Amino acid sequence: MAKYIFVCGGVMSSVGKGVATASIGKILQTRGYSVSLVKCDMYVNIDAGTIRPTEHGEVFVGEDGIEAVQDLGTYERFTGQVSTAAHYITTGQVYAEVIRRERNLEYDGEDVEVVPDIPNEIIRRIENVAKKDKSDFVVVEIGGTAGEYQNVLFLEAARMMKLRHKSDVLFVLVSYLPVPGKVGEMKTKPTQYASRTLNSIGIQADFILCRSEQPIDDKRRKKLALFCNIEPEDAISAPDVDSIYDVPVNFAKDELDIKILKKFSLKPKKNALGEWIDFAARVKKLDRPVKIGIVGKYFNTGEFTLADSYISVIESIRHASWNLGLNPKISWLNAEEYEKNPRILAELKKYDGIIVPGGFGARGVEGKIKAIEFCRKRNIPFFGLCYGLQLAVVEFARNACGLKKAHTTEVDSGTPYPVIDIMPEQSVNIKKKRMGASMRLGAYLCELREGTISARAYGVKEISERHRHRYEVSNEYIELLIKNGLTVGGVNPQRNLVEIMELKKHPFFLGTQFHPEFKSRPLSPHPLFRAFIRAAGRNRR
Numbered sequence: 001m002a003k004y005i006f007v008c009g010g011v012m013s014s015v016g017k018g019v020a021t022a023s024i025g026k027i028l029q030t031r032g033y034s035v036s037l038v039k040c041d042m043y044v045n046i047d048a049g050t051i052r053p054t055e056h057g058e059v060f061v062g063e064d065g066i067e068a069v070q071d072l073g074t075y076e077r078f079t080g081q082v083s084t085a086a087h088y089i090t091t092g093q094v095y096a097e098v099i100r101r102e103r104n105l106e107y108d109g110e111d112v113e114v115v116p117d118i119p120n121e122i123i124r125r126i127e128n129v130a131k132k133d134k135s136d137f138v139v140v141e142i143g144g145t146a147g148e149y150q151n152v153l154f155l156e157a158a159r160m161m162k163l164r165h166k167s168d169v170l171f172v173l174v175s176y177l178p179v180p181g182k183v184g185e186m187k188t189k190p191t192q193y194a195s196r197t198l199n200s201i202g203i204q205a206d207f208i209l210c211r212s213e214q215p216i217d218d219k220r221r222k223k224l225a226l227f228c229n230i231e232p233e234d235a236i237s238a239p240d241v242d243s244i245y246d247v248p249v250n251f252a253k254d255e256l257d258i259k260i261l262k263k264f265s266l267k268p269k270k271n272a273l274g275e276w277i278d279f280a281a282r283v284k285k286l287d288r289p290v291k292i293g294i295v296g297k298y299f300n301t302g303e304f305t306l307a308d309s310y311i312s313v314i315e316s317i318r319h320a321s322w323n324l325g326l327n328p329k330i331s332w333l334n335a336e337e338y339e340k341n342p343r344i345l346a347e348l349k350k351y352d353g354i355i356v357p358g359g360f361g362a363r364g365v366e367g368k369i370k371a372i373e374f375c376r377k378r379n380i381p382f383f384g385l386c387y388g389l390q391l392a393v394v395e396f397a398r399n400a401c402g403l404k405k406a407h408t409t410e411v412d413s414g415t416p417y418p419v420i421d422i423m424p425e426q427s428v429n430i431k432k433k434r435m436g437a438s439m440r441l442g443a444y445l446c447e448l449r450e451g452t453i454s455a456r457a458y459g460v461k462e463i464s465e466r467h468r469h470r471y472e473v474s475n476e477y478i479e480l481l482i483k484n485g486l487t488v489g490g491v492n493p494q495r496n497l498v499e500i501m502e503l504k505k506h507p508f509f510l511g512t513q514f515h516p517e518f519k520s521r522p523l524s525p526h527p528l529f530r531a532f533i534r535a536a537g538r539n540r541r
């Protein structure tokens with residue numbers, strides 16, 4: 001039977017539970033065990049596809065098209081797990097299934113109760129992951145913080161699992177230990193309360209990951225041991241780090257992997273964290289900067305949210321830059337500013353490369369188009385992701401093909417030149433208000449055209465990448481675009497949809513209909529990001 005590790009939060013949110021979960025997965029994996037990582041999200045949303053990025057960060061798309069929260073991206077980048085719907089459980093999914101079953105008379109006339117029927121459905125889903133993935137360990141991150149009302153049924157499910165399989169379940173509390181400025185010492189009391197809150201739910205933490213500005217000392221380990229009912233060595237130090245990729249290294253230093261295995265009476269089969277340790281150390285030494293600007297619009301809730309909205313893009317830039325021996329410096333450029341004051345566009349010259357990432361709707365679109373025009377005409381390496389590709393096609397149609405009023409029908413449904421147009425099945429979805437999980441989602445094939453930048457970057461003829469869109473490049477304009485200098489880099493063979501467009505006479509000008517950022521890994525950067533960063537590196541100012 002698989003072993004289950006539940007990761008719960010204490011004291012407050014945003015202390016890095018996702019990274020902690022991914023890192024636990026990573027260190028167990030390097031000890032020779034297979035792992036699956038699951039996120040339990042307390043939202044009533046069926047998936048994250050209907051949540052604005054400024055609320056909850058990027059929508060991460062899995063291989064089968066699941067629209068999940070960004071944690072699944074972190075899991076993938078750390079462990080290589082290929083995310084699917086099974087790895088993402090929300091309150092909405094659980095209730096929808098229980099209610100469906102009730103309507104179907106599947107409870108045999110019994111009354112259907114919040115407890116145990118809701119936790120039972122959660123347990124069924126978690127156990128299903130172990131069965132499907134055939135993994136030795138399932139590490140389950142429970143969203144939210146102990147003591148709040150919203151995640152209680154997930155914690156109840158975890159408690160029930162422990163009751164049923166005593167020796168196969170353990171709990172990790174990721175807590176925060178503040179170091180108040182005036183006091184100057186680390187305080188354990190909030191964590192003591194968090195641990196008691198878990199106790200009151202019927203859960204005893206086996207490990208406490210002590211998130212703090214500083215490493216935890218022996219005195220406080222002993223205090224936590226006494227008040228939270230754990231062994232002193234099971235209080236694991238988790239100080240702030242420069243790079244999230246240091247976290248598995250730090251956990252391994254504290255022998256968290258060995259300690260977890262021991263509690264399950266298992267032995268390490270190997271130790272292969274070496275490559276990761278080298279990588280984490282190497283990236284810190286890189287000093288040759290490469291300056292990348294991201295032209296976006298999800299700016300209204302401050303710096304923190306901003307990075308979260310584009311997290312996979314940022315990580316992909318990092319992976320590729322590190323691979324090429326460069327130290328990426330990423331800046332946020334607000335597309336709306338270019339609309340208000342086009343003179344600001346000149347700032348783009350300061351960057352070695354510009355990315356226009358995915359997006360939706362009209363806000364900021366004209367600014368993005370102006371930025372793309374500037375990059376095209378001034379030979380600044382440009383990489384467009386999804387909306388970024390579509391707007392590059394609009395720009396090219398307007399300014400290089402003479403179709404002045406060309407647009408995407410997403411913004412201007414009456415444009416005389418709909419170079420980007422809605423996919424036929426998508427207009428039905430929109431008309432019928434079928435908006436959830438209805439885009440063209442997940443992995444589709446793309447055949448690369450010979451002699452293109454894309455074919456050279458990937459080094460293969462056919463690729464598969466993940467998608468999330470309703471609009472596409474209209475094939476009616478392809479001939480004209482090609483005549484004026486654009487090249488089709490790749491198409492989806494089943495539907496003849498344009499997947500990549502590129503410009504030959506340019507240091508790097510390429511856009512993808514898919515989202516390459518979902519498949520970049522720290523030790524194997526995405527080929528197109530690598531090609532883009534290489535061009536940006538050559539363009540260093």
Ligand code: GLN
Pocket residue numbers: 357358359360361385386387388390410468469470471472
């Ligand atoms: N809004 C565009 C579409 O739906 C692009 C989507 C995206 O960038 N993910 O086609």
